[in-house]
Amino acid sequence: MKVFHLHRRTTGDVVFDIINTIIMIFLIIVTLYPFWNTLVYSLNSPVDSLRGGLYLWPRQFTFSNYSLILSEENVYWASVVSILRALTGSVANVLCTVIIGYALSQKSFVLNKFYSYLFVFSMYFSGGLIPGYFLMRDLHLINNFLVYILPATVSAWNIMVVRSYISELPKGLIESAKIDGASEFRIIFSIIFPLSMPVVACILLFVAVGQWNSWFDTMLYCGNNQSLSTLAYELQKVLQTSQSLSTQSSQAQALIPAAMRNIVTPQSVRATMTIITIVPIMCVYPFLQKYFVNGLTLGGVKE
Amino acid sequence: MIKAEVSPKLENGSVALMPKKKSFFASLVRQKDLVLITLPFAALLILFNYVPLWGWIMAFQNYKPGLGIFNSKWVGFKNFYDLFHDSYFFLGIRNTLGISLLKLVTGYLGSITLALLINEIKNLAFKKTVQTISYLPHFVSWVVVSGLVYTCLSTDGGVVNEILMKLHIISEPFNFMGTPKLFWGVMAGSDLWKEIGWNSIIYLAAMSGINPDIYEAADIDGAGRFRKIFSITLPGILPTIKILLILSVGNLLTVGFEQTYLLSNNMVIDYSQTLELYVYNYGMGMGRYSFATAAGIFNSVVALILVTTFNKLSKTISGESAF
Numbered sequence: 001m002k003v004f005h006l007h008r009r010t011t012g013d014v015v016f017d018i019i020n021t022i023i024m025i026f027l028i029i030v031t032l033y034p035f036w037n038t039l040v041y042s043l044n045s046p047v048d049s050l051r052g053g054l055y056l057w058p059r060q061f062t063f064s065n066y067s068l069i070l071s072e073e074n075v076y077w078a079s080v081v082s083i084l085r086a087l088t089g090s091v092a093n094v095l096c097t098v099i100i101g102y103a104l105s106q107k108s109f110v111l112n113k114f115y116s117y118l119f120v121f122s123m124y125f126s127g128g129l130i131p132g133y134f135l136m137r138d139l140h141l142i143n144n145f146l147v148y149i150l151p152a153t154v155s156a157w158n159i160m161v162v163r164s165y166i167s168e169l170p171k172g173l174i175e176s177a178k179i180d181g182a183s184e185f186r187i188i189f190s191i192i193f194p195l196s197m198p199v200v201a202c203i204l205l206f207v208a209v210g211q212w213n214s215w216f217d218t219m220l221y222c223g224n225n226q227s228l229s230t231l232a233y234e235l236q237k238v239l240q241t242s243q244s245l246s247t248q249s250s251q252a253q254a255l256i257p258a259a260m261r262n263i264v265t266p267q268s269v270r271a272t273m274t275i276i277t278i279v280p281i282m283c284v285y286p287f288l289q290k291y292f293v294n295g296l297t298l299g300g301v302k303e
Numbered sequence: 304m305i306k307a308e309v310s311p312k313l314e315n316g317s318v319a320l321m322p323k324k325k326s327f328f329a330s331l332v333r334q335k336d337l338v339l340i341t342l343p344f345a346a347l348l349i350l351f352n353y354v355p356l357w358g359w360i361m362a363f364q365n366y367k368p369g370l371g372i373f374n375s376k377w378v379g380f381k382n383f384y385d386l387f388h389d390s391y392f393f394l395g396i397r398n399t400l401g402i403s404l405l406k407l408v409t410g411y412l413g414s415i416t417l418a419l420l421i422n423e424i425k426n427l428a429f430k431k432t433v434q435t436i437s438y439l440p441h442f443v444s445w446v447v448v449s450g451l452v453y454t455c456l457s458t459d460g461g462v463v464n465e466i467l468m469k470l471h472i473i474s475e476p477f478n479f480m481g482t483p484k485l486f487w488g489v490m491a492g493s494d495l496w497k498e499i500g501w502n503s504i505i506y507l508a509a510m511s512g513i514n515p516d517i518y519e520a521a522d523i524d525g526a527g528r529f530r531k532i533f534s535i536t537l538p539g540i541l542p543t544i545k546i547l548l549i550l551s552v553g554n555l556l557t558v559g560f561e562q563t564y565l566l567s568n569n570m571v572i573d574y575s576q577t578l579e580l581y582v583y584n585y586g587m588g589m590g591r592y593s594f595a596t597a598a599g600i601f602n603s604v605v606a607l608i609l610v611t612t613f614n615k616l617s618k619t620i621s622g623e624s625a626f
Binding site for chain 2: 010012016020021023027031032033035037052053055096100106109111115122125126127128129130132134135137139150151185209212236239270274277278281282289
């Protein structure tokens with residue numbers, strides 16, 4: 001915000017700015033340091049890391065952690081599943097969101113009121129964990145890739161955001177397309193989709209990040225099926241074992257086969273897996289920025 | 304605001320529409336394209352969000368997975384009776400409310416303060432950088448964050464212990480993750496770290512809606528920085544603060560399952576077992592499906608009552624509501 005300063009900057013003003021800048025730099029350090037430190041551990045020789053005292057820079061720089069972990073078959077397949085999840089899940093969700101969002105934006109649609117109730121109520125209520133689990137079992141979705149996609153296809157929150165976005169598009173466009181004899185299908189894919197690209201792109205990326213990050217459904221529904229494991233769940237398993245082992249590195253060390261003891265430690269596996277999991281997110285999220293302020297105000301308070 | 308558009312007669316739709324039955328079906332046929340392409344998604348929603356309610360029957364049975372709902376034995380309200388006589392259940396309620404309230408207070412004060420401070424940054428590039436970095440943890444999963452929390456608070460060279468020792472505040476490493484009384488603090492602290500930047504977005508958006516003329520007028524009158532913050536900026540975002548506060552009070556029973564599950568451990572269980580974790584431990588852990596479903600029903604019903612009550616409250620107070 002541009003404010004015109006008609007009066008001279010007082011010493012109080014200058015002091016305020018300096019303190020504010022210091023607070024912000026402190027915030028940046030507190031936010032970034034844990035990630036940076038993890039990166040340092042992942043790039044340091046595992047045996048050397050056991051000595052501790054690694055803070056800002058690797059002591060014995062190496063890529064061996066990455067080459068070892070990425071050549072691990074479990075990790076490789078888990079990343080493939082994670083990527084598939086993120087792609088399929090986000091496309092399915094966006095398709096549903098735009099179609100239902102369009103239908104709800106049409107006041108004359110016969111099922112408008114029925115759908116509004118149905119979708120909005122689902123935001124505030126759920127059957128709970130146990131009935132949900134048995135539903136998945138009865139639908140034969142346990143140990144099935146579709147358990148990642150189908151339940152996550154409908155998102156009432158996204159639908160409400162897109163509905164208000166579409167409601168603000170010029171009505172004349174849809175009207176004239178209808179007069180020209182365009183089918184609803186045609187209207188959705190040739191008019192609504194291209195015009196809602198900003199919000200669609202945003203939802204696509206959000207859902208993809210959510211899918212990439214989710215591990216609890218993997219543990220619950222596909223926990224004993226290695227071929228359906230995801231990267232996030234693999235990381236969770238690594239973290240859990242290394243935490244339950246107590247913090248004594250030597251004890252943790254004892255669990256690793258003797259032959260590998262020189263090349264890998266739980267600490268470096270943990271750090272490397274963490275970095276592998278967050279790098280794709282770090283590449284994607286800055287692009288989301290220009291959209292999410294609009295998305296948030298659209299869906300929430302301002303409406 | 305959907306509520307305003309929906310006529311209250313809809314719930315007994317067939318009755319209300321009786322006189323115009325023909326036109327309802329006529330428009331259904333006329334709009335069949337739209338009906339047909341939306342139907343699969345509505346079916347998915349009903350299947351995954353409404354059909355599980357059928358499973359609530361389990362709470363009144365002694366459910367055995369092998370027998371299914373139709374053949375399991377009926378036990379009436381026995382599971383609810385047991386639930387209200389289980390001291391861990393009340394510990395669960397205490398922990399849920401304790402963690403939620405602590406998160407609410409720190410989260411609110413933190414994100415509002417951050418928004419105010421970011422708003423005061425004059426250098427646009429620096430402002431943008433601070434914002435971008437502050438959003439980062441929001442996009443990272445709780446799995447990663449819990450790993451970072453364990454690493455930073457570790458007694459074996461964790462950065463927090465190292466700093467506290469360098470400053471001579473403690474003489475030997477302190478076991479943060481193994482101290483039951485500190486668990487609520489760890490939950491609130493890690494949540495603050497992860498979400499503070501993200502939660503400040505909405506306040507910054509509200510601040511950018513404040514008329515700049517007011518600031519100019521204040522400048523002419525010789526108002527200082529603090530005066531402007533407290534007399535213009537804060538009152539300007541007060542409606543946003545109010546409605547967000549009311550809405551999150553409605554969500555008090557939702558602590559966040561993943562965070563609790565990942566950060567808790569056996570040493571702190573008395574302070575970490577929230578209602579959500581309680582349902583998981585009794586249901587998936589011990590196989591007491593009916594009992595856990597009863598606890599889940601309690602959780603869902605109370606949560607719904609809270610949400611609707613506070614939403615109504617927000618409507619009467621500020622004229623704004625979420626639905």
